[in-house]
Amino acid sequence: MATRNLALRLSYDGSAYHGWQTQKNDSSVQETLEKALEKVCGHRVHAVGCGRTDAGVHALRYCANFKTDCPIPTDRLPYAVNARLPRDIAVQAAVEVDEGFNAIGSCIKKEYIYKILNRDIRDPFLEKRACFYPQRLDLEQMCRAAAAFEGTHDFKAVRSVGTETRTTVRTVHWCRVEKDGDLITVSICADGFLYNMCRAIVGTLVYASYGKLLPEEIPALLERGDRRLTGPTMPPQGLYLNRVWYEGPAGALFFR
Amino acid sequence: MATRNLALRLSYDGSAYHGWQTQKNDSSVQETLEKALEKVCGHRVHAVGCGRTDAGVHALRYCANFKTDCPIPTDRLPYAVNARLPRDIAVQAAVEVDEGFNAIGSCIKKEYIYKILNRDIRDPFLEKRACFYPQRLDLEQMCRAAAAFEGTHDFKAVRSVGTETRTTVRTVHWCRVEKDGDLITVSICADGFLYNMCRAIVGTLVYASYGKLLPEEIPALLERGDRRLTGPTMPPQGLYLNRVWYEGPAGALFFR
Numbered sequence: 200m201a202t203r204n205l206a207l208r209l210s211y212d213g214s215a216y217h218g219w220q221t222q223k224n225d226s227s228v229q230e231t232l233e234k235a236l237e238k239v240c241g242h243r244v245h246a247v248g249c250g251r252t253d254a255g256v257h258a259l260r261y262c263a264n265f266k267t268d269c270p271i272p273t274d275r276l277p278y279a280v281n282a283r284l285p286r287d288i289a290v291q292a293a294v295e296v297d298e299g300f301n302a303i304g305s306c307i308k309k310e311y312i313y314k315i316l317n318r319d320i321r322d323p324f325l326e327k328r329a330c331f332y333p334q335r336l337d338l339e340q341m342c343r344a345a346a347a348f349e350g351t352h353d354f355k356a357v358r359s360v361g362t363e364t365r366t367t368v369r370t371v372h373w374c375r376v377e378k379d380g381d382l383i384t385v386s387i388c389a390d391g392f393l394y395n396m397c398r399a400i401v402g403t404l405v406y407a408s409y410g411k412l413l414p415e416e417i418p419a420l421l422e423r424g425d426r427r428l429t430g431p432t433m434p435p436q437g438l439y440l441n442r443v444w445y446e447g448p449a450g451a452l453f454f455r
Numbered sequence: 456m457a458t459r460n461l462a463l464r465l466s467y468d469g470s471a472y473h474g475w476q477t478q479k480n481d482s483s484v485q486e487t488l489e490k491a492l493e494k495v496c497g498h499r500v501h502a503v504g505c506g507r508t509d510a511g512v513h514a515l516r517y518c519a520n521f522k523t524d525c526p527i528p529t530d531r532l533p534y535a536v537n538a539r540l541p542r543d544i545a546v547q548a549a550v551e552v553d554e555g556f557n558a559i560g561s562c563i564k565k566e567y568i569y570k571i572l573n574r575d576i577r578d579p580f581l582e583k584r585a586c587f588y589p590q591r592l593d594l595e596q597m598c599r600a601a602a603a604f605e606g607t608h609d610f611k612a613v614r615s616v617g618t619e620t621r622t623t624v625r626t627v628h629w630c631r632v633e634k635d636g637d638l639i640t641v642s643i644c645a646d647g648f649l650y651n652m653c654r655a656i657v658g659t660l661v662y663a664s665y666g667k668l669l670p671e672e673i674p675a676l677l678e679r680g681d682r683r684l685t686g687p688t689m690p691p692q693g694l695y696l697n698r699v700w701y702e703g704p705a706g707a708l709f710f711r
Contacts, residue, residue: 212582277576278575289576289577289578290576320533320534322466
């Protein structure tokens with residue numbers, strides 16, 4: 200059988216993993232998925248993910264692709280793989296893509312969401328699923344601050360060092376804040392994200408919400424590019440990769 | 456200080472517990488709560504719960520009461536107790552009630568909900584939070600079957616043996632089925648519940664949904680009172696105590 204390139208849409212609760220990428224001593228989503236794929240396909244598999252997610256970060260819709268010459272029908276693959284995956288990871292759908300498709304390289308844009316439980320008592324059902332923040336947050340200030348991140352900017356001021364990147368300029372298509380009851384959700388869509396960029400942006404919105412900095416100051420802070428002047432990196436458990444955009448059949452996988 | 460009788464509204468993710476009631480070798484919500492209360496109050500505490508919940512069953516709003524002569528202000532109590540509770544249990548509110556109030560004896564009615572994820576692929580975020588049921592369920596048949604449980608009946612046909620009870624007659628105020636996306640929710644409100652009654656009713660709705668029995672047969676099945684003729688006891692993880700009704704201040708605790 201000819202080699203096929205298959206794209207998967209998966210979701211995972213990241214609580215038990217050290218992120219997507221395989222680590223030396225810790226279990227990763229990538230490694231766990233590759234092992235399950237290996238059992239189904241009968242050969243070693245290399246899965247390419249659409250991005251790193253950190254330890255404890257979740258994915259509602261994540262894209263990975265891999266190449267195989269095993270004959271299993273594409274539409275049966277999710278069931279076969281899920282039977283071999285732990286229950287905190289599930290393949291939701293699979294589609295055959297062009298040979299040149301690559302989950303990270305072919306990605307047009309991504310959306311992350313960050314959930315904050317903003318009330319004074321914890322919710323046991325949101326433990327590890329949202330950031331618990333008991334201090335009252337000002338939604339209007341957060342919205343104003345969020346708008347300042349939209350557009351094409353150098354985002355050096357909101358990234359943690361540690362990973363090499365050609366450029367720190369990114370385009371944020373939207374950065375929005377919504378509230379539903381006690382749950383605040385920040386949605387950030389961009390053509391790419393720097394290391395910890397989402398969590399640092401949300402930390403900056405939180406700072407803006409109680410006046411530690413003003414929304415009007417954000418353009419100047421981005422300009423200066425000094426990570427020490429923006430807000431803290433928020434904890435991982437509130438962060439979810441929510442959506443990924445592609446051209447062609449992989450794109451359809453995320454819009455059905 | 457005079458002895459006060461305090462009622463608590465709590466919520467818990469029951470995944471890690473052997474139900475509400477203290478067991479010999481397994482951890483229970485009651486025991487965990489009593490230990491935290493003891494640390495706050497400085498004396499041994501006996502907490503009375505509004506009902507047993509089984510291992511793995513959750514509570515969105517549960518009522519417990521206890522007596523204490525410690526001087527902590529009632530409105531500060533939740534924060535003090537939560538600081539000593541694991542994160543899968545949280546006291547949401549507290550109120551002082553009459554000396555004679557008893558979380559189980561004073562309870563007027565209770566509502567349980569049962570969540571079924573009805574699609575062919577698991578959702579990692581509903582693991583231990585809903586019953587995964589991949590076979591397609593017929594909502595209309597489930598609704599018709601649910602209506603047959605409403606009213607005052609002998610519910611012997613949908614209870615597991617094991618606990619003593621004066622009578623097996625109960626009044627079901629409502630038994631409803633709703634669907635939101637792939638999630639089916641059954642809500643059952645009654646003046647009291649027999650052992651495993653909710654889970655056996657839901658199992659019977661599932662049977663009705665694929666024709667293993669007809670909704671019209673349910674009155675006769677209740678009449679016969681034979682547990683072997685109704686549906687299976689559904690797994691615990693889909694079940695949540697959702698609401699409890701009381702007169703007076705404890706009642707207000709559940710409606711604010």
